[in-house]
Amino acid sequence: MLQTLVSGLESGSWFALLGLAIVVVMKAADVPNFAMADIGLVATYVGISLAGAGVPFWLAVVTTLVTGILLGVVIDVALMRRLAKYGHFPLLLMTIGLSLALTALTGLVWGHDPRSFRAPWTGAAIEVGGGVAIGVSQIVSIVVGLLGAVAISAFFTTPVGAQMRAVAENRATARLVGVNAGRLSAIAWGVGGLIAAVTVMLQAQSALVSTLTPASLIIYGFVAATMGGFTSLFGTFAGGLVLGIIQQLVGTYISTAAQFSVALLVVFLVLVLRPDGFTKGMRLRDV
């Protein structure tokens, strides 16, 4: 049971982080980004290749993160900004197209075999008694997830964060009072790319990732974001964790084949029962 919970928290942290990445871009650029997990995958594969070529682990990690940031910024500046004047729908389609294109490109360059990003702690475990062992990489995922959520929340209370929320809520007003909306949306995409890179990298350090990973990860990320009503960082983070636990419980006690359907059922229920997200009304600070 403890094992299941920890595994749930671990994958929940990935879902939560990806959900946060989605919400950050949603908040500043007002686009649901379906390519988020693919950005993370490309960045992670760059890191894996470097590590495979003998580059020291931490340098490979930093390169992965920087790649995530750059991908996000380039996509915003080169693609999204040109489409912005045509409204939301083309932007949404663009992210879906990008997702397909990035997956295909990753397959072409790196192949479709599952890969892992070996960290010094990959495979290590801590005995917690009763014959239960918790993987160090699980702890790393959970801790990084928590730190990421705290850092992002803190960021949104800074003046730049306040400007970002202002842009998200009312772009026209924000611009009228002098906010540089373009630069803020590039920052949001960069931050989003960074979080996505962290997410997929963590997953690759604990398990295997392949070109199939983004398709399911993005759905879980969106489920988490939906639970936060696409606005609340806390709701998104908690939603991701809860989803991870539900998914592991379903996998352990019902069937791993049912995991995905249950996740979709959760979205359905959230949208029907609490369309604003399940923390709405708790008087928590929304982003």
Next chain:
Amino acid sequence: MTATAPETVPRHAGDTPVVEFTGVGKSFGGNTVLENVTLAVRPGFTGLIGPNGAGKTTCLNVVSGYLQPDAGDVTLRGESVLGLSPARVARRGVSRTFQTPRLIPNLSAVENVMVGGSRHFRRGHLAELLGLPSARRDEREQRERAYDLLDALGLGAHPDRPANAFPIGSQKIIEVARALLNDPALLMLDEPAAGLGAEDVDHLVDGLNGWLRERPDAAVLIIEHDLELITRLCPTAAVLHFGRIIQSGAPKDVLRDPVVVEAYLGADLAAGD
């Protein structure tokens, strides 16, 4: 050391105009809203008055980059602002408030004020993202200044409540604080006193006076229907009527001018007065 580095401005005698309209014209469809408006706004308070629909707000919109004029030029300290986006004009040091307050409803009052500090972020975004110590210090200063401004303008309690929880009058004060955080060279206030109680107006006036004492080279352009307030604050006022400047000078003289009285009250009332 302050976080601000406003562009260095030659400090001539307080007479160099901060903003100059030269032959500005603007029409919407066939409807002429501004016609050959020429106006120099010098440091200190300047009033812009006139009946409803005279084109006063359009004047502000033309300066702030929200509208582009069809004719003429608008310069800020000698440099044209035409063709610049509102964000760039703001970063050059033009701040404004709106007739109907435009705040971000779910942000707190103090956060709304912080949104106005765009001028300080010209080089600070990256530093802030990385959490560099200099950025943290700037950020703290920004936040403190935001609280101080709200306090100086008399917002009173609860600066951390969401903006939409405040009555209209307080929202106007939050807007003024947001504009001041930008350390503007030109502050434009669109009916700042409308919806404010007498005591709130006094606070606002004190706050503005205090700010202007520290920035003697800054100009404040006020649109206001409260002519008493204009008389109290502004050494000069210009009267706009059907898109034209029909008179300008000391408010007391301007308001006695028969042409102005007629524009304001209509010919009949003026005759009966």
